Amino acid sequence: MTVLSVNVNKIAVLRNSRGGDEPSVAAAARAVIAAGAGGITVHPRPDQRHIRPADVLALAEVVRGRVEYNLEGNPFAPAREGYPGFLALVAAVRPTQATLVPDGDGQITSDHGFDLRRDGERLRPLIAELRALGARVSLFMDAGTPDIARVAELGAERIELYTGPFAAAHARGDAAAAIALCADTARQAQAAGLAVNAGHDLSQDNLGDFLRGVPGVHEVSIGHALVGEALYAGLDVTVRRYLAIIASAGAPANA
Numbered sequence: 001m002t003v004l005s006v007n008v009n010k011i012a013v014l015r016n017s018r019g020g021d022e023p024s025v026a027a028a029a030r031a032v033i034a035a036g037a038g039g040i041t042v043h044p045r046p047d048q049r050h051i052r053p054a055d056v057l058a059l060a061e062v063v064r065g066r067v068e069y070n071l072e073g074n075p076f077a078p079a080r081e082g083y084p085g086f087l088a089l090v091a092a093v094r095p096t097q098a099t100l101v102p103d104g105d106g107q108i109t110s111d112h113g114f115d116l117r118r119d120g121e122r123l124r125p126l127i128a129e130l131r132a133l134g135a136r137v138s139l140f141m142d143a144g145t146p147d148i149a150r151v152a153e154l155g156a157e158r159i160e161l162y163t164g165p166f167a168a169a170h171a172r173g174d175a176a177a178a179i180a181l182c183a184d185t186a187r188q189a190q191a192a193g194l195a196v197n198a199g200h201d202l203s204q205d206n207l208g209d210f211l212r213g214v215p216g217v218h219e220v221s222i223g224h225a226l227v228g229e230a231l232y233a234g235l236d237v238t239v240r241r242y243l244a245i246i247a248s249a250g251a252p253a254n255a
């Protein structure tokens, strides 16, 4: 079945708003795991607006031997005070998966995938380094990217489909074209030997339609909507609702 990896960035936003340790990112991750999620995702940003390097280390202990650990970030972002750089974090915690995302400080959130014509050759040695550290490597890619097979040629094993445009179309009530585009890109990736993950702005409202329309998704990483929904229903109930959506969407077994 598709793995649900819960992104706990937003727990850190709340904690950072007051300083101190509450709400605890580690406690939230434990609750999510107890509810049955198959992974924890974090996207530490160099500006440390939410997940910080110390969280990345602490969460590694929480997830170790229990569920997958998915570390997202921009491998080109230079180290700075308080942020050692993405590869250094991967070397420190050896996550299950490193998802590379071409984001910048000025962005409120991730809003596009890689342009491999521009960044492909710069990515190649970094992908090799990350794989040598034991991480499965996934590249954040837009649906409709023409050269999706190149991801495999660069040495990565997965793509993460950027689902923001799909989610926006779904909210407008006209997601058919966006789903078709995602499904087409997923099929091209799968034909090239890549596994397909998906994430960004997925929610209880749109996840079932996404998984029914896009076959063979290995993992969804979900944070913003899930944490917001959990304010009303609690983390345990909310994670279980996502797992039920995944199960009823008939997603395939995880390889």
Ligand SMILES: CC(=O)[C@@H](O)[C@H](O)COP(=O)(O)O
Pocket: 007, 009, 010, 043, 045, 072, 101, 108, 109, 110, 140, 199, 200, 223
């Ligand atoms: C790659 C991706 O879509 C997620 O990592 C998303 O960007 C969440 O990150 P923020 O919580 O920083 O918005």
Ligand SMILES: NCC(=O)COP(=O)(O)O
Pocket: 007, 041, 043, 072, 160, 198, 199, 200, 201, 202, 221, 222, 223, 224, 225, 226
């Ligand atoms: N990779 C996507 C992710 O981790 C969560 O994105 P969002 O649900 O916070 O938009």
